[in-house]
Amino acid sequence: xxxxxxxxxxxxxxxxxxxxxxxxxxxxxxxxxxxxxxxxxxxxxxxxxxxxxxxxxxxxxxxxxxxxxxxxxxxxxxxxxxxxxxxxxxxxxxxxxxxxxxxxxxxxxxxxxxxxxxxxxxxxxxxxxxxxxxxxxxxxxxxxxxxxxxxxxxxxxxxxxxxxxxxxxxxxxxxxxxxxxxxxxxxxxxxxxxxxxxxxxxxxxxxxxxxxxxxxxxxxxxxxxxxxxxxxxxxxxxxxxxxxxxxxxxxxxxxxxxxxxxxxxxxxxxxxxxxxxxxxxxxxxxxxxxxxxxxxxxxxxxxxxxxxxxxxxxxxxxxxxxxxxxxxxxxxxxxxxxxxxxxxxxxxxxxxxxxxxxxxxxxxxxxxxxxxxxxxxxxxxxxxxxxxxxxxxxxxxxxxxxxxxxxxxxxxxxxxxxxxxxxxxxxxxxxxxxxxxxxxxxxxxxxxxxxxxxxxxxxxxxxxxxxxxxxxxxxxxxxxxxxxxxxxxxxxxxxx
Amino acid sequence: xxxxxxxxxxxxxxxxxxxxxxxxxxxxxxxxxxxxxxxxxxxxxxxxxxxxxxxxxxxxxxxxxxxxxxxxxxxxxxxxxxxxxxxxxxxxxxxxxxxxxxxxxxxxxxxxxxxxxxxxxxxxxxxxxxxxxxxxxxxxxxxxxxxxxxxxxxxxxxxxxxxxxxxxxxxxxxxxxxxxxxxxxxxxxxxxxxxxxxxxxxxxxxxxxxxxxxxxxxxxxxxxxxxxxxxxxxxxxxxxxxxxxxxxxxxxxxxxxxxxxxxxxxxxxxxxxxxxxxxxxxxxxxxxxxxxxxxxxxxxxxxxxxxxxxxxxxxxxxxxxxxxxxxxxxxxxxxxxxxxxxxxxxxxxxxxxxxxxxxxxxxxxxxxxxxxxxxxxxxxxxxxxxxxxxxxxxxxxxxxxxxxxxxxxxxxxxxxxxxxxxxxxxxxxxxxxxxxxxxxxxxxxxxxxxxxxxxxxxxxxxxxxxxxxxxxxxxxxxxxxxxxxxxxxxxxxxxx
Numbered sequence: 001x002x003x004x005x006x007x008x009x010x011x012x013x014x015x016x017x018x019x020x021x022x023x024x025x026x027x028x029x030x031x032x033x034x035x036x037x038x039x040x041x042x043x044x045x046x047x048x049x050x051x052x053x054x055x056x057x058x059x060x061x062x063x064x065x066x067x068x069x070x071x072x073x074x075x076x077x078x079x080x081x082x083x084x085x086x087x088x089x090x091x092x093x094x095x096x097x098x099x100x101x102x103x104x105x106x107x108x109x110x111x112x113x114x115x116x117x118x119x120x121x122x123x124x125x126x127x128x129x130x131x132x133x134x135x136x137x138x139x140x141x142x143x144x145x146x147x148x149x150x151x152x153x154x155x156x157x158x159x160x161x162x163x164x165x166x167x168x169x170x171x172x173x174x175x176x177x178x179x180x181x182x183x184x185x186x187x188x189x190x191x192x193x194x195x196x197x198x199x200x201x202x203x204x205x206x207x208x209x210x211x212x213x214x215x216x217x218x219x220x221x222x223x224x225x226x227x228x229x230x231x232x233x234x235x236x237x238x239x240x241x242x243x244x245x246x247x248x249x250x251x252x253x254x255x256x257x258x259x260x261x262x263x264x265x266x267x268x269x270x271x272x273x274x275x276x277x278x279x280x281x282x283x284x285x286x287x288x289x290x291x292x293x294x295x296x297x298x299x300x301x302x303x304x305x306x307x308x309x310x311x312x313x314x315x316x317x318x319x320x321x322x323x324x325x326x327x328x329x330x331x332x333x334x335x336x337x338x339x340x341x342x343x344x345x346x347x348x349x350x351x352x353x354x355x356x357x358x359x360x361x362x363x364x365x366x367x368x369x370x371x372x373x374x375x376x377x378x379x380x381x382x383x384x385x386x387x388x389x390x391x392x393x394x395x396x397x398x399x400x401x402x403x404x405x406x407x408x409x410x411x412x413x414x415x416x417x418x419x420x421x422x423x424x425x426x427x428x429x430x431x432x433x434x435x436x437x438x439x440x441x442x443x444x445x446x447x448x449x450x451x452x453x454x455x456x457x458x459x460x461x462x463x464x465x466x467x468x469x470x471x472x473x474x475x476x477x478x479x480x481x482x483x484x485x486x487x488x489x490x491x492x493x494x495x496x
Numbered sequence: 497x498x499x500x501x502x503x504x505x506x507x508x509x510x511x512x513x514x515x516x517x518x519x520x521x522x523x524x525x526x527x528x529x530x531x532x533x534x535x536x537x538x539x540x541x542x543x544x545x546x547x548x549x550x551x552x553x554x555x556x557x558x559x560x561x562x563x564x565x566x567x568x569x570x571x572x573x574x575x576x577x578x579x580x581x582x583x584x585x586x587x588x589x590x591x592x593x594x595x596x597x598x599x600x601x602x603x604x605x606x607x608x609x610x611x612x613x614x615x616x617x618x619x620x621x622x623x624x625x626x627x628x629x630x631x632x633x634x635x636x637x638x639x640x641x642x643x644x645x646x647x648x649x650x651x652x653x654x655x656x657x658x659x660x661x662x663x664x665x666x667x668x669x670x671x672x673x674x675x676x677x678x679x680x681x682x683x684x685x686x687x688x689x690x691x692x693x694x695x696x697x698x699x700x701x702x703x704x705x706x707x708x709x710x711x712x713x714x715x716x717x718x719x720x721x722x723x724x725x726x727x728x729x730x731x732x733x734x735x736x737x738x739x740x741x742x743x744x745x746x747x748x749x750x751x752x753x754x755x756x757x758x759x760x761x762x763x764x765x766x767x768x769x770x771x772x773x774x775x776x777x778x779x780x781x782x783x784x785x786x787x788x789x790x791x792x793x794x795x796x797x798x799x800x801x802x803x804x805x806x807x808x809x810x811x812x813x814x815x816x817x818x819x820x821x822x823x824x825x826x827x828x829x830x831x832x833x834x835x836x837x838x839x840x841x842x843x844x845x846x847x848x849x850x851x852x853x854x855x856x857x858x859x860x861x862x863x864x865x866x867x868x869x870x871x872x873x874x875x876x877x878x879x880x881x882x883x884x885x886x887x888x889x890x891x892x893x894x895x896x897x898x899x900x901x902x903x904x905x906x907x908x909x910x911x912x913x914x915x916x917x918x919x920x921x922x923x924x925x926x927x928x929x930x931x932x933x934x935x936x937x938x939x940x941x942x943x944x945x946x947x948x949x950x951x952x953x954x955x956x957x958x959x960x961x962x963x964x965x966x967x968x969x970x971x972x973x974x975x976x977x978x979x980x981x982x983x984x985x986x987x988x989x990x991x992x
Contacts, residue, residue, distance in 0.1 A: 019898060064596065089921035097919070099567040101913060105921035107941075110901065112934065140761040182630050193874070198925075211739060215711035219874055219928045232545075311516035378689070378715055392956050401959055403605065405950050414954035415599060422595045424977050425585035425603035428949035431692075432715045438608065438948035445585075445603075445949060452900050452934035454893065455939060458910035460888050463897055 009190050013175035015194040017143040020173035022111045024141065025466075026474065030077035032170035033138060036130060037077075038240070039166045047155060050441070051124045054152040056290030056328065061257055062125070069125040072132060072422045074446055076139040079444045083476025085109070085139075085451075086467050093458075094483035095287040102483075103458050106468040109451035112222075113143035113196030116189050118210070120201035120383035121151040121292050122260045128152065129159040129179065131295035132422075132441055133224070134200040137177070140450035145195070146179045147186035151293045156181070160430060190214060197222050197450055201262070201441065204228035204352070204433045211436040224449050225436035226429065228352045229265035229381040230419050234369055234400065237271045238388035242275075246386065250358075252283050253416035255333045258289035259356030260296070263382050263417040269340075269361045269369065276316070283317035291355060297329030300355035307357060310349060312342035316360060317457035320373055340364070341373065350376055371398035371495050373407065378429030379430055383408040408430055409440065502676070503684050506641055509671035510610035511690040515640040516669035520637065521563070521962075522949035522970065526573035528666035531633060532626060533566035533573075536655075536663045543651060547620045550648040552786030552824065557753055558621070565621040568628060568918045572635040575940045579972025581605070581947075581962050589954075590979035590982065597955050598979075602964040605947035607637035607640055609692030612685050614706070616697035617647040617788050618756045619912045624648065625655040625675065628918075628937055629695040636671070638944035641691070642675045643682035647789045652677070652847060686710060686719075693718050693946055696938065697758070698927045699850070700724035707932040720945050721932035722925065724848045725877040725912050726762035728950075730865055730896065733767045734884035742882060746854075747778050749912035751829045755818065756787035759878050759913040762848060765836075765857045765865065772812070775831050779813035782827040787851060793825030796851035800830055803853060806845060808838035818847075821988070827852060835982030836860070836868065846872055866895035875927030879904040905936065 008278040021029075040047075044066045078084055086108045087322050090457035096141045116139040120127035127133070129146055137144045142453050148156035160179040167176050180189065190198055192214050198214050198221065207225035209419040214223035233250070240246055250268055270276065301321055310317055319334035333356035340363045343349055349359060363369065377383070383404035391397055409430035422429055426443030439449045461469050467476045536543075540562045547558050575581055582604045589600040611633040616623035623629070625642055644652035657673040663672050676685065676939045686694055686709050694710050694717065696703050703721035709988045710719035729746070736742055749761055766772065787793040797817055800951075804811055813829035831850035836859045839845055845855060859865065875880070879900035887893055900907045905926035916924055921941030925931035935945045957965050 019902070036878070070595055073647040075595060087941075091917075091919045091921040097917070099571060100564055100915070102917045102919055103917055105917060107939075109924050113902070140899055199618055211716065216708055220932060221928075222933060225681065226771045241975060389956070392959050397959070403954075405961075406609070409949065410951040410953055412953040412957070413959070419596070421587075421593070421598045421601060423587045423593070423601055424596055424969035424975065425587040425601035425951055427603050429949070431948075433719075436716060437718060440949055443603075445583075449872070452927075453905065453925070453936055454922040456901075456908040457906055457908040458908070460909060463888050463893070463909070465901075479920065 003185060006186060007192065010178055010180060010187060011114070011192045011194040013178060014143045014145055016176040017173050018113045021143055021176050021424060022141045024172070026080040026083065026395070028171065028223065029139065029141060031080045032167055032172050033073045033077040033135065035170045036166040037073040039162045040066060040070045040130065043162055050462055051152060051153045052159060054155055055124050057124070057257060065123060065125045068422060069131060071132070073135050074127070075422060075444065076135050076447060079447060080139050083467065083474060085444070085447055086455055086476055087475055088467050088478045089481070090468065090478055092483045093479045096484060101220045104456055105455050106459065106464065107453055108456045108465060108467050109448070109453040110452050110465070112452050113142060113330045114145060114194055114355050115197045115199060115450055116147065116186070116195045118147045118186060118198070118200040118202065119149040119156065121149050121296065122257070124152045124155050125200045129156050130163050132446060133201070134177070134469070136446040137199070139447050139452045142197070142450045144178070146177070148181045151180070155179065155430050172357070184390060187213065191217050194221055195221065198224065199441070200225040202227070206437060207403045214416055221433065221437055222449070224439055224441060225442045226262065227435065228433045229262055230350070230377065231263055231380055231382045231384070232267040232269065232373065232377050233265045233384035233386065233416070234269040235386040236366060236388065236391050237274060239386035240274050240393050242388050243386070247276055248282060249416055251279070251333065253418045254335070254358040255286045255356055255463070256418055258291055258331060259333065260292055260354060261418050265357050265384065265417055266359060267361055269363050272362045272364050279316040280318070283319060283333045283335060286332045288320060288322060288332050289356070291329045291331060294327045295321065296354060297327070300331065300353065300357070301329060302321060304355070304357055306335070307336055307349065307353065307359070310346055313338050319356065333357065335360060337362060340368070343376070345373070366396055371401045372404040373400065377407055379434045380408045381428060381430055381434045382410045382412060384412040387406045399446070409434060499710045503681060503688065505675055506676060506776060507610070507685060507688045507690040510639045510641055513669050513671040514609045514716070515609070517639055517672050518637045520668070522576040522579065524667065525635065525637060527667050528663055529569045529573040529631065531571070531664040531666045532659055533569040535658045536562060536566040536626065539658055543654060546651045546654060547648060550651055550915055551620050551751060551788050553620070561619060561621045561863065562662060564610060564918060565627055565844065568622070569626070569631050572631050573942060575943060576635050579963065579970060581940070581943055582972055584963050584972055584974045586974055587657055587851045588979045589978045593979060601951050601953055602955065602960065603951040604950055604961060604963050606950045606984065607942070608946050608948050609638060610641060610690055611693045611695060611946055612641045612643065612682070612691045614643045614682060614694070614696040614698065615645040615652065617645050617792065618753070619965045620648045620651050623697045624675050625652050626659050628942060632942040634726070635943050637680040638693070638812070638946045639672045640674070642673065643685070644675055644677045649677065651795070679970070683709065687713050687916070689715055691717065692807045695937070695945070703932060704822060719932055720935055720937060722758060722937045723738070723931065724929045725758055726765040726846070726848050726873065727748060727876055727878045728765065728767040728869065728873050729761045729880035729882065729912070731882040732862060732884065732887045733770060735771050735882035737777045738884050739882070743772055743777060745773065745912055747775070747829065749830070750831070751782045751852055751855045752914055753778070754787055754827060755829065756788055756850060757914050761854060761913060763857055765854050765859050768858045768860050775812040776814070779831060779935065782828045784816060784818060784828050785852070787825045787827060788858050788889060790823045792850060793819065793823070796827065796853070797825060799849045800851070803832060803845065803849065803855070804830070808842065815852065829853065831856060833858060837866070837883065839872070842867070862892055869896065871900045873903055875925060875930045876904045876928055877930045878906045878908060880908040880913055882910070887953050906928060926961040
């Protein structure tokens with residue numbers, strides 16, 4: 001199809017599907033999600049080898065990723081059947097309401113309409129065709145146009161086929177899910193007025209360009225981009241005594257999936273007096289891992305040289321870099337060390353390095369860390385602080401913890417930030433550049449990104465959407481404000 | 497103070513206040529809100545005459561507005577004491593969790609930090625110094641910098657003084673509320689990295705400029721602008737039979753506060769065969785009302801001439817326009833009529849007219865309305881449809897209702913859109929240009945705009961924010977996912 005025709009057809013189909021899909025019973029939509037999940041699992045043996053070939057990721061990692069992706073769909077299915085995600089609020093009419101006479105008002109969250117989702121390179125299942133953003137949009141009741149990542153084209157097409165077949169088998173409307181490829185097609189679709197929200201996982205550079213397109217088009221739309229994060233970690237002297245394996249755990253987190261994870265710890269702040277042991281030997285045990293694609297490989301090798309050659313930087317573990325006849329890079333982790341003073345004077349070290357490289361920062365005084373963090377790390381997906389019971393009790397970390405919470409989506413007090421759980425309480429999103437909004441792209445709260453509030457005033461019950469009706473046929477939680485009970489703050493006034 | 501110093505000082509003070517304010521007990525913050533409310537009420541007799549002089553609005557309207565503004569503060573106080581607004585979620589650690597082993601995760605919403613709020617001209621209390629956006633931000637725990645509207649400078653300063661004194665008397669940290677004036681100061685502050693969110697009520701032109709500044713600054717921030725809305729209303733033949741006062745109600749909604757309301761119905765779609773009676777006579781009974789300021793007066797007079805002179809437009813009620821020696825305009829409503837075909841061919845008629853002007857559109861066939869609405873009105877705060885039981889039952893309005901819900905924040909089935917209730921179920925925000933995001937700026941859900949999710953992973957109870965602790969000292973609702981119960985979708989799989 002000619003490109004303009006393709007864009008027009010795809011957008012129009014999504015718009016047509018939107019109305020039909022929005023009205024589906026969440027129980028039937030949930031069944032469709034579970035059917036996709038089942039199909040993913042039963043086709044895993046076919047899909048994983050394609051993913052291995054196209055991305056260089058290992059079999060065990062990809063098996064875990066498929067399991068996570070299919071179970072994420074099942075979890076979202078549960079959420080929409082339960083119905084609290086609709087945030088139903090009903091205010092009975094109340095002529096005596098103190099803020100002024102009140103008509104009957106019924107509010108719920110409704111799907112925003114067609115969502116354009118840009119797939120990521122580094123999670124060919126969990127952040128790609130039917131990963132978190134797609135699952136959240138479908139759960140919300142929004143048709144999805146998936147812009148495939150060029151890094152795994154065959155896997156994308158095959159997964160899309162499974163999704164389309166599963167949706168059809170579950171009786172969902174046509175074109176609830178469509179796939180397109182190509183940067184230009186993605187950008188043109190993002191400008192199309194029928195697209196009502198965008199989502200993206202990738203680099204700060206590209207994410208920022210797309211976010212600005214979404215914000216400046218004729219009718220701006222929300223754009224949920226998950227961009228860059230260096231995930232600083234801080235450890236006290238006591239933390240190293242408490243956990244003799246601390247360095248090993250850190251290195252494993254840096255090395256996993258060749259460091260190509262958005263939550264890889266890019267900095268570890270270590271007290272000047274702590275001996276780290278033989279980092280080079282520990283890293284030497286890591287097997288070389290292919291980087292995802294030629295571009296990422298080239299960028300990593302360049303960035304690694306830049307870091308190593310920065311004055312003041314000491315190499316703790318040089319790691320290996322080797323490229324095959326197709327220019328694919330195979331690497332092991334690189335770990336360097338720098339003093340806090342040097343870091344404060346070297347802005348270029350602060351940029352994210354996508355791949356297995358991390359920077360150990362030597363600090364003298366734990367009381368400097370809160371100020372340093374606020375100055376250097378304005379927005380991250382995660383921050384980590386490792387300490388002991390007596391450190392916590394002493395209060396010397398209180399200000400640092402506040403600084404981490406102000407600037408991060410998730411703050412860890414044990415373990416390492418890689419391995420993001422898909423749960424109710426997960427937050428995967430923080431101040432820019434971690435995400436373009438503060439919304440989460442992982443966990444059940446991610447569904448809310450593709451919903452908007454609509455209030456029905458003085459409506460006959462028969463024309464209301466089912467979740468707002470008095471007979472509540474979908475049996476969803478309804479928060480009701482009855483007449484005559486609106487002025488309860490008298491008790492509050494009494495408290496001072 | 498020199499302008500750069502003023503900006504620097506104001507931003508720095510807000511940033512310093514942010515950390516202290518974020519940690520305040522919501523019960524104490526609620527008491528501060530109630531104290532402001534009490535002070536507003538007890539100073540109303542002094543404030544209202546200033547507002548009358550500066551805005552030209554009437555006494556009764558302003559009395560109602562003060563009541564609404566103070567009760568809004570009390571309502572928000574209730575909400576934060578209750579605590580559900582924090583959306584606390586706790587996942588117990590669960591090594592057997594099906595989506596993958598799960599660490600302990602605790603998530604709550606936390607204040608985003610300093611909020612810059614641009615006051616509106618048309619609600620000198622309810623959308624100005626301590627109106628909806630300020631109340632929501634303070635309730636959330638965010639310091640506010642209020643950019644005063646130039647239309648009511650004395651009232652702004654006096655109200656700000658009351659707010660500052662009340663906050664101090666309630667023991668809140670210094671600089672939780674600050675006021676500035678001047679467009680340039682506002683824009684420079686919006687670019688300051690210490691400002692973490694913006695809010696605005698005003699024109700599409702200015703709102704769009706500010707939204708783009710917020711989206712393209714070095715660290716982009718959310719910007720909640722409530723911009724333009726024409727609030728179309730549709731009536732069936734039966735609606736006029738059911739309610740002989742329908743036209744009168746419509747005209748009252750157009751005339752109130754001289755039409756200077758964001759929810760004024762700008763279009764009424766009337767069946768071709770319905771006789772509207774003597775609109776000119778009905779409008780003739782309306783007393784002239786001053787427009788808010790010279791600029792708004794000039795814009796209204798110009799826009800009104802444009803509309804009247806558009807080919808195909810018939811004047812039903814010309815209204816009067818008179819200006820005093822200070823160029824203040826005094827006006828009565830203008831109502832014009834146009835056929836649907838003419839409207840479809842005259843894009844210039846679609847633009848919002850801020851002031852007492854509305855356009856009656858004559859239509860032939862109710863089944864055209866859904867398509868017409870989708871084509872002409874992509875984003876509105878409200879839409880209204882007036883019909884009868886048998887109209888609803890016939891299904892002929894189903895598609896129109898869907899179209900209204902897709903494009904509007906609030907859909908009315910009786911009454912008129914002016915007079916926005918501050919309640920749990922209110923939605924005042926819709927697709928652009930109604931708002932820059934789909935968020936609501938009225939009602940208790942408005943508080944959520946100034947919050948972001950933060951997850952604490954494997955944290956010692958003692959360092960957690962109080963709402964996340966097991967002993968729950970603030971007694972807020974906590975949604976807990978216990979270990980071992982995570983895989984409940986087996987039942988769901990059984991349903992197909």
